[in-house]
Amino acid sequence: xxxxxxSSRYLVKRTGEKVFLECVQDMDHENMFWYRQDPGLGLRxxxxxxDVKMKEKGDIPEGYSVSREKKERFSLILESASTNQTSMxxxxxxxxxxxxxxxxxxxxxxxxx
Amino acid sequence: xxxxxxxxxxxxxxxxxxxxxNCTYSDRGSQSFFWYRQYSGKSPELIMFIYSNGDKExxxxxxxxxxxxxxxxxxxxxxxxxxxxxxxxxxxxxxNRLAFGKGNQVVVIP
Numbered sequence: 001x002x003x004x005x006x007s008s009r010y011l012v013k014r015t016g017e018k019v020f021l022e023c024v025q026d027m028d029h030e031n032m033f034w035y036r037q038d039p040g041l042g043l044r045x046x047x048x049x050x051d052v053k054m055k056e057k058g059d060i061p062e063g064y065s066v067s068r069e070k071k072e073r074f075s076l077i078l079e080s081a082s083t084n085q086t087s088m089x090x091x092x093x094x095x096x097x098x099x100x101x102x103x104x105x106x107x108x109x110x111x112x113x
Numbered sequence: 114x115x116x117x118x119x120x121x122x123x124x125x126x127x128x129x130x131x132x133x134x135n136c137t138y139s140d141r142g143s144q145s146f147f148w149y150r151q152y153s154g155k156s157p158e159l160i161m162f163i164y165s166n167g168d169k170e171x172x173x174x175x176x177x178x179x180x181x182x183x184x185x186x187x188x189x190x191x192x193x194x195x196x197x198x199x200x201x202x203x204x205x206x207x208x209n210r211l212a213f214g215k216g217n218q219v220v221v222i223p
Binding site: 045 | 162
């Protein structure tokens, strides 16, 4: 079974703090993704990576950056957290050879005060 | 940005009935579609994917793809209370990316 894990289930941070969200997958998948999910807005892609040290902007990259130093690990960084970044953050991974299916981690619910 | 539309409001079905969900897409060339289930407070989990026109069955779930009319459906037969969740439709649109609909909530009434 594909396993995607995220470093925290719940986080509370203050405005202006630098926030790190980490995602690890154990299936040797090339592709990894960060989404945020908000009521009424659905899943929106922030960034994705198709290889180590490679990254591409998704639909809403502003205020975020990412890092992929190892194949299994993909980090999302909020450089200076703001209240409008309060959301559920979901990491996913996929392989180009496995029917493009994305497998999701359990999610991190972030509250920025 | 790709658009995948799931326009129906919450769907309430009695236990044992068939729940029917629809999703429309805008790109006639789209090839691959996915249905995910998401329980409240949890992450999406894959139910099934479909590439070919027609029906694909997996247990109580049937996905239907109609490329001419640009819609994909999910039928849940013999609905159970455990099927109460939000169902997300997704479309693959290249470069390893999926576009997700906003989801349809299903409530199965015992």
